[in-house]
Structures are given as structure tokens and as C-alpha cells.
Amino acid sequence: KAGVTQTPRYLIKTRGQQVTLSCSPISGHRSVSWYQQTPGQGLQFLFEYFSETQRNKGNFPGRFSGRQFSNSRSEMNVSTLELGDSALYLCASSAVGFEADTQYFGPGTRLTVL
Amino acid sequence: DAKTTQPPSMDCAEGRAANLPCNHSTISGNEYVYWYRQIHSQGPQYIIHGLKNNETNEMASLIITEDRKSSTLILPHATLRDTAVYYCNLKTSYDKVIFGPGTSLSVIP
Numbered sequence: 001k002a003g004v005t006q007t008p009r010y011l012i013k014t015r016g017q018q019v020t021l022s023c024s025p026i027s028g029h030r031s032v033s034w035y036q037q038t039p040g041q042g043l044q045f046l047f048e049y050f051s052e053t054q055r056n057k058g059n060f061p062g063r064f065s066g067r068q069f070s071n072s073r074s075e076m077n078v079s080t081l082e083l084g085d086s087a088l089y090l091c092a093s094s095a096v097g098f099e100a101d102t103q104y105f106g107p108g109t110r111l112t113v114l
Numbered sequence: 115d116a117k118t119t120q121p122p123s124m125d126c127a128e129g130r131a132a133n134l135p136c137n138h139s140t141i142s143g144n145e146y147v148y149w150y151r152q153i154h155s156q157g158p159q160y161i162i163h164g165l166k167n168n169e170t171n172e173m174a175s176l177i178i179t180e181d182r183k184s185s186t187l188i189l190p191h192a193t194l195r196d197t198a199v200y201y202c203n204l205k206t207s208y209d210k211v212i213f214g215p216g217t218s219l220s221v222i223p
């Protein structure tokens with residue numbers, strides 16, 4: 001099976017702009033989670049989508065939003081970018097089965113805000 | 115906040131076993147212990163998980179204490195490619211995963 005893919009891999013934006021990142025989960029996986037990783041804060045949970053519904057949410061401002069499509073692909077959007085939004089954005093997919101689910105991560109999108 | 119605590123860094127000689135500890139004293143009955151690792155800003159990679167029993171796969175072994183308040187990840191023969199940050203997490207089926215700062219393992223030639 002193909003792994004989790006994320007596009008684009010690298011992105012440069014300026015303050016005030018908005019950005020949309022995309023994540024394609026492993027075929028058959030219905031849950032997609034998003035994380036932000038910065039040197040100072042480590043890996044922080046943004047949100048999780050399952051069957052097109054947000055199931056869990058982290059402590060991020062409303063500028064961070066996401067959605068999931070019927071094919072389980074997911075997008076996250078950051079509006080009014082700030083310098084502090086520069087980070088590696090990771091998505092992870094899981095099957096959501098009987099047992100607690102293993103997450104499989106994509107390579108990430110490196111966002112730089114100037 | 116993360117429900118696990120790990121030492122911030124460890125060294126291991128190449129070819130030796132690397133034993134990475136994790137404390138999770140407030141673990142609840144339905145929480146699984148998961149281990150991931152992240153090599154230099156790549157996406158984290160799943161290693162192993164367990165509930166009560168010890169587990170082994172082609173990458174590592176997981177030893178969970180009987181009271182489930184701590185666990186140890188064992189890489190039996192560490193190589194330079196095992197240099198990474200190792201994360202120990204707790205998860206149930208529907209909870210979000212909270213990552214702590216992990217343990218930075220350096221494998222030394």
C-alpha cells in the first residue's frame with residue numbers, strides 16, 4: 001500500500017496570507033490527524049477527522065481549520081498567517097478498528113512564514 | 115499535557131541493546147502504550163504497541179510492568195540508523211494522541 005502523502009512538501013508564505021495543506025491517507029484509513037511541530041513546542045496535536053467529522057481538537061486558535069472529504073483525504077487551512085506558524089505540519093492516518101489504532105505519518109509540509 | 119515521562123537523552127554503543135524507559139503512572143485500563151520514533155524531521159514512524167503483555171516485532175521489544183505504570187522499549191542491536199527521537203504515548207481508540215518531548219537516542223560508533 002502507498003503511504004500517507006502530503007502536498008506540498010515545502011511552502012513559503014508571507015504574514016497575513018492564508019495556506020491550505022493537503023493529506024492523502026493510506027487507502028482504507030478513515031481517520032486523519034494533523035500535528036504542528038516546532039523546535040520550541042515539539043509535536044502538538046491540531047485536530048482529528050473521522051468520516052468527515054472533526055472528532056478531536058487541540059488547543060489552537062480558530063485560524064487553524066480543517067476538513068475531510070468523503071474519500072478520507074483531508075485539508076487543513078491556516079488563515080492570517082503569523083511568523084509563529086512556521087513549522088513542520090504532519091498528518092497521520094489510522095484505520096480506526098477494534099484495537100487502539102496505530103497512526104502512520106506522512107513526510108510533512110514545511111511551512112515558512114516571512 | 116503528556117501522560118508519559120521519558121529521559122530527555124540517552125547514548126548507546128553501536129551493536130549493544132538500547133533500553134528506553136517510559137513512565138506512565140496514571141495509565142488507565144483501556145490505554146495502550148505506543149512507541150514511535152522520528153529521524154531528523156521526517157514523519158514519526160510507528161515502532162510497537164501493547165496493552166498488558168510484552169510484545170516483540172522485527173524492530174523492537176516492548177516490556178510493560180505488571181502494574182502497567184512503566185514500560186521499556188528495547189532495540190536489541192542498535193545501529194547508527196537508530197539515532198532518533200523516541201516517543202512513548204498512551205492512546206485509547208478514540209482519544210487524541212499527546213506527544214511529549216521524547217528521548218533523543220544517540221547511537222555511538
